[in-house]
Structures are given as structure tokens and as C-alpha cells.
Amino acid sequence: QLEDQIYRCLQKASERKANTIAFPAIGCGVLHYDPMDVVQCIDRARRRHGSDHSCHVSKVVICTYDDQMCQHFKLLMGSVGHTTTELDEDDGRDSWEDVDDM
Numbered sequence: 001q002l003e004d005q006i007y008r009c010l011q012k013a014s015e016r017k018a019n020t021i022a023f024p025a026i027g028c029g030v031l032h033y034d035p036m037d038v039v040q041c042i043d044r045a046r047r048r049h050g051s052d053h054s055c056h057v058s059k060v061v062i063c064t065y066d067d068q069m070c071q072h073f074k075l076l077m078g079s080v081g082h083t084t085t086e087l088d089e090d091d092g093r094d095s096w097e098d099v100d101d102m
Contacts, residue, residue, distance in 0.1 A: 002026065002027065002033070002037075002038065002041045003041040003044050003045045003048075004045075006023070006026070006041055006042055006045035006046075007045040007048055007049055009021060009023070010045060010046065010049040010057055011049065013056070013057045014049070014056045014057055017056045018056060018057060019056055019057060019058050019059065020057065020058070020059040020060075020061060021057050021059075021060055021061070022060075022061040022062070022063055023042070023060065023061070023062055023063070024062075024063050024064075025038070025062060025063070025064045025065065025069055025073060026038050026041075026042075028069065029065065035069070035072055035073060035076055036076055039073065039076040039077055039079075039080060040080065042060065042062075042077075043077075043080045043081075043082070046060065062077075
């Protein structure tokens, strides 16, 4: 179900011709989702969307609530073959972007 939600967000972003979309660390706080499960859902949704559509979204930004979660997501995304770049945020929150082309 999470994968389908991410996929629908990617669809909407492409319909609006957006080239970047941002997600929070979906479900990793209050819902206690395993970050690896979340990463796999993001990866599958991106691949599915890229093969199903004329895709405008080329960057996915994941916003995390602390540096530890940011580093964890970066490692996990790297483990499924995505290149990441950390973004510098002035407000104390951490985020990074998945810079692979979809």
C-alpha cells in the first residue's frame, strides 16, 4: 500500500511536469516502519513509474528529522543502487536527494 501511495504521488508530480518531489521519511516515526521497507517501496514505485510513464520527475528528496535517520536512508538507498547527495538545511532538519535519473 505504501508503494502505491508513492507511485500515485509520482504520477501527480509528472502530470504537473514537476522535476522534483519531496517525501518525509514516510512511516519511520510514529508508525515504526522499517526504513529498509520504505526504501524498497520508494525504489519499486520509482522504477514502476519510470517504465509506465513519460516521466518528468528526475529527483526525489527525502526529508528526515535527524542526522542519524538521514545517514541511515542514504546508506539504504545506496544499497539498492541509488546515488544520493546531502542537502544543507538551515532550519535544523536533514534531507538528501536521490539524484539518479528515473
